Amino acid sequence: MEFLPLFFQLRATRVLLVGGGKVAVRKARLLTRAGAILACVSPDIDHELESMLQRTGGEWRMARYDSADLEGVTLVVAATPDDAVNRQVAEDAGHRHIPVNVVDSPELCSFVFPSIVDRSPLVIGISSSARSPVLARLIRSKIEALVPAAYGRLAAFTGRFRDEVKAVASEEGQRRRFWEQVVNGPAGELVLAGREAEAEALVRQYLERPTEAQPVGEVYLIGAGPGDPELLTFKAARLLQEADVVLYDRLVTPEILDMARRDAERIYVGKRRDRHAVPQGQINQLLLDLAKQGLCVARLKGGDPFIFGRGGEEIEQLASHGIPFQVIPGITAASGCAAYAGIPLTHRDHAQSVRFITGNLKSDRVDLPWGEFVSNQETLVFYMGLQGLDTICGQLIAHGRSGDTPAALVEQGTTRNQRTLTGTLASLPAQVKAMEVHAPTLLIIGEVVGLRACLEWFGEAEKPTSWPPNAGADGHPVGWKAEDDGV
Ligand code: SAH
Numbered sequence: 001m002e003f004l005p006l007f008f009q010l011r012a013t014r015v016l017l018v019g020g021g022k023v024a025v026r027k028a029r030l031l032t033r034a035g036a037i038l039a040c041v042s043p044d045i046d047h048e049l050e051s052m053l054q055r056t057g058g059e060w061r062m063a064r065y066d067s068a069d070l071e072g073v074t075l076v077v078a079a080t081p082d083d084a085v086n087r088q089v090a091e092d093a094g095h096r097h098i099p100v101n102v103v104d105s106p107e108l109c110s111f112v113f114p115s116i117v118d119r120s121p122l123v124i125g126i127s128s129s130a131r132s133p134v135l136a137r138l139i140r141s142k143i144e145a146l147v148p149a150a151y152g153r154l155a156a157f158t159g160r161f162r163d164e165v166k167a168v169a170s171e172e173g174q175r176r177r178f179w180e181q182v183v184n185g186p187a188g189e190l191v192l193a194g195r196e197a198e199a200e201a202l203v204r205q206y207l208e209r210p211t212e213a214q215p216v217g218e219v220y221l222i223g224a225g226p227g228d229p230e231l232l233t234f235k236a237a238r239l240l241q242e243a244d245v246v247l248y249d250r251l252v253t254p255e256i257l258d259m260a261r262r263d264a265e266r267i268y269v270g271k272r273r274d275r276h277a278v279p280q281g282q283i284n285q286l287l288l289d290l291a292k293q294g295l296c297v298a299r300l301k302g303g304d305p306f307i308f309g310r311g312g313e314e315i316e317q318l319a320s321h322g323i324p325f326q327v328i329p330g331i332t333a334a335s336g337c338a339a340y341a342g343i344p345l346t347h348r349d350h351a352q353s354v355r356f357i358t359g360n361l362k363s364d365r366v367d368l369p370w371g372e373f374v375s376n377q378e379t380l381v382f383y384m385g386l387q388g389l390d391t392i393c394g395q396l397i398a399h400g401r402s403g404d405t406p407a408a409l410v411e412q413g414t415t416r417n418q419r420t421l422t423g424t425l426a427s428l429p430a431q432v433k434a435m436e437v438h439a440p441t442l443l444i445i446g447e448v449v450g451l452r453a454c455l456e457w458f459g460e461a462e463k464p465t466s467w468p469p470n471a472g473a474d475g476h477p478v479g480w481k482a483e484d485d486g487v
Contacts, residue, residue: 002129003112008099011035014072018065018089019079020045023103025052027077030113032056041069042080067092075111078102106130115140119152121159150192157191158182161203168207173244173294180242181206217244217291219318221311223304223330224248227415228340229255231331239328243298245290247283251302251440253415260298280310284317291323302440304332308358308383332356334381337413337442341420342452350447351379359385359392359443370399379446386441389432393425396445401425406449410442422449 015031017024020042028038028049038058040049045060053060061069065085070076076098078089090108093100102108106129114125115136124143128136158179169175182188182203190199220239225231232240237259240246246260249270257266267286269278283299290297305311305327318325334356338345345354353375357368359382373380373396385392386409397403403426411419417438423431425445 003127005114005125005127006111007123007125008034008075010074012037013074014039016041016069016073016076017079018042018069018076018085019081020049020060021079021081022046024077024079025049027079027101027103027113028052030116031075031077032058033118036075039069039073041065065089070096070098073098076100078108117143117147119147119149119155122147122152122155148192150194153194153196154183154188154191157196157199161207164207178206184242217293217295217297217323219287219291219297219299219315219323219325220328221299221305221315221325222301222328223309223332224252224256224300224302225331226303226333226336226413227251227253227418228336229253229259231336231414232256232259233328233330236328236330239326240298240300242296244295246298246300247286248300249277249302252300256300264298280313284314287314288317288321288323291318292321301330302333303336304330307332307334307356333383333413333440333442334444337410337418338381338444340414340418341408341410341444343408343444344448344451345379345381345444347448347451350377350451352377354379354381354446356381356383357385358383359388361388361391368395370395374400376401376405376447379444379448382443382445385443386432386437386439389443390429392443393429397425401445405445406447407443407445408449408452409437410444411437412440413442420452422452 010031011034013036015036015038017028017031017038017040020040024040024042025046025048028040029052031038032052038053038056039061040053040058041061041063043062043064045062050060052058065078065080065088067088070092076089076093078086078100079102080086086102086105086108090100090102090105094110099111100109101111101113106112109130112127112130114127115133117124117126117140124140124147126136126139126143165175165178169178187199187202187206190196190202220243222236222239223233224236240256240260243260243264245265245267246257247267247269248257249268251270260266269283269286271277287297287299299305299314301309301311303309305314306329311327315325315327334345334354346352355373355378357373357380361368380396382392389409393407396405403424405425406422407425407428408420408422409428409432411417411421421428421431421435421437
C-alpha cells in the first residue's frame with residue numbers, strides 16, 4: 001500500500017493554497033467543504049475562488065509564494081502552473097513536516113486527494129495511488145450508485161448513540177454486536193426508510209438489555225469460488241465482512257481473504273509447506289470451539305463447499321452441537337474454469353451431460369467406475385487430477401474412449417495466472433510433462449473442448465501478487481510442481 005487512507009479533521013484549521021487558478025478552485029471547494037480556513041497566495045486569483053474565500057473567512061495574499069506562507073498551516077496544497085514554485089513548496093513543506101499535495105505531481109506529494117463519495121458523515125475515498133485517477137473516478141461512480149444517500153443518515157443516527165452504547169457495553173466485541181444488530185436489523189431499516197423516531201425507540205429497547213445472554217456464535221461455510229474475487233456471491237461477500245474469524249485453505253486467493261474485516265482473525269488450515277494438511281477432525285473441532293465462544297466464523301472454501309470440499313463433514317459436527325450455520329454456495333472450479341477457458345460444459349450437439357469426478361486416485365477409497373465414462377456425448381471434469389493424469393487418460397482409452405477425444409488442462413483457472421493447455425486424451429499427458437504446471441489444475445475431457453475457439457494458451461498475464469498463498473519468490477507455489485492438490 002503506497003498511501004494509507006486517513007481522514008483529516010480540518011475544521012477551523014489554516015490550510016495554505018498556493019495558486020489562484022481553476023485547479024486551485026477545485027481544491028478550495030473540497031477544503032472548504034471540510035471546514036478549512038484557506039490562506040491563498042497567488043499574484044492573481046479566479047473570481048470564484050475570491051468569493052469563496054470571502055464566504056468562508058479565508059484570505060488572499062496577492063504575491064508570489066514565499067516560504068514564510070507556511071507559518072502556522074496544517075496542510076498545504078500547491079496548485080500553480082509553475083513547476084519550480086510547486087517544487088519549492090513541496091521542499092519547504094517537507095522540511096517543516098507539513099503534509100503537502102502538489103496537484104498532478106504525485107512524486108512531490110506526501111498525501112493525495114482521493115475520489116470521494118460524500119454521504120456525510122459517511123465518506124468513502126477511492127485512490128489509485130495517483131496511477132489512474134480515471135479508474136478511481138469510474139469506481140467512484142459505481143459506488144455512488146451502490147450506496148444510497150440514506151446511508152449518511154444511518155451513520156449520523158448511530159453516531160448519536162455512541163456514548164450511551166459505550167457506557168452500557170464496555171467490551172469491544174459486545175459493542176460491535178450491538179451495532180450490527182442495529183445497522184443490519186430492523187432499526188437500520190427504519191432509519192433508511194426515514195422513520196427515525198421508531199428506530200430510536202427500538203435502539204432504546206436494545207440499550208436496556210445490552211448484556212443479554214451472550215449469543216452463540218454462527219458458522220458460515222462459504223464457497224469462495226475458483227479464484228477471481230468477482231466470482232464471489234453477494235452473500236459470501238457480506239458474511240465475510242461480518243465474520244470475527246476466517247478459516248481458509250490454500251485455494252482461497254489473498255484478494256478474497258482481503259475482503260474479510262480488517263480486524264478479523266485469519267487462520268490458515270490448508271496444507272503447509274511440509275504438505276501436511278491440518279487434519280479434518282481438527283478443523284471441525286476448531287469451528288466448534290470458536291462458535292462456542294460466541295464468534296461468527298467464516299469457513300472459506302475454494303469453489304463450492306459441497307463439491308469435493310468436505311463441507312458436509314464440517315457442518316455435521318456443528319449440527320450435532322446445535323451451532324447455527326449457513327452454507328453459501330460458490331462457483332465450482334468446473335464452472336469457473338470452463339467459462340474462463342471458453343469451453344461450454346454441455347452442448348446440444350456434443351454433450352448432453354457433464355460429470356464431476358475426483359481424480360485423487362491415491363485414496364484407497366477411490367475406485368472409479370471407468371466403464372461408465374465412455375460415452376462420447378458426456379463431458380468429464382476431473383478435480384485433483386494432475387498427479388493421476390497418465391492413469392486417467394490411459395484408463396479412459398483402455399475402456400473405449402477414443403484417444404482423439406479433445407482434452408484440456410486449465411491451470412489456476414479464473415485467476416490472472418490462468419493457462420489452458422489443450423490436446424487429446426492420447427497427447428495431453430506428454431504435453432503436460434513437457435512443461436511446468438502449477439496447481440490447482442482442472443482436467444476437462446470431451447468434444448466440447450474442441451469448441452474452444454481461442455489460442456492454445458492464453459491469459460499469460462503478469463503473475464498475480466502472490467497466489468497461491470505459499471508462493472515462493474518467483475511467484476510459483478513452493479513445492480507444488482506437478483503435485484496433487486486434493487483436499
Ligand atoms: N470445492 C472446490 C473443489 C475442491 S477440490 C470446488 O468446488 O471447486 C480441489 C480441486 O479443485 C483442485 O485439485 C483442482 O482440480 C480444482 N480447482 C479448484 N480451484 C481451481 C482453479 N482455480 N483452477 C483449476 N482447478 C481448480
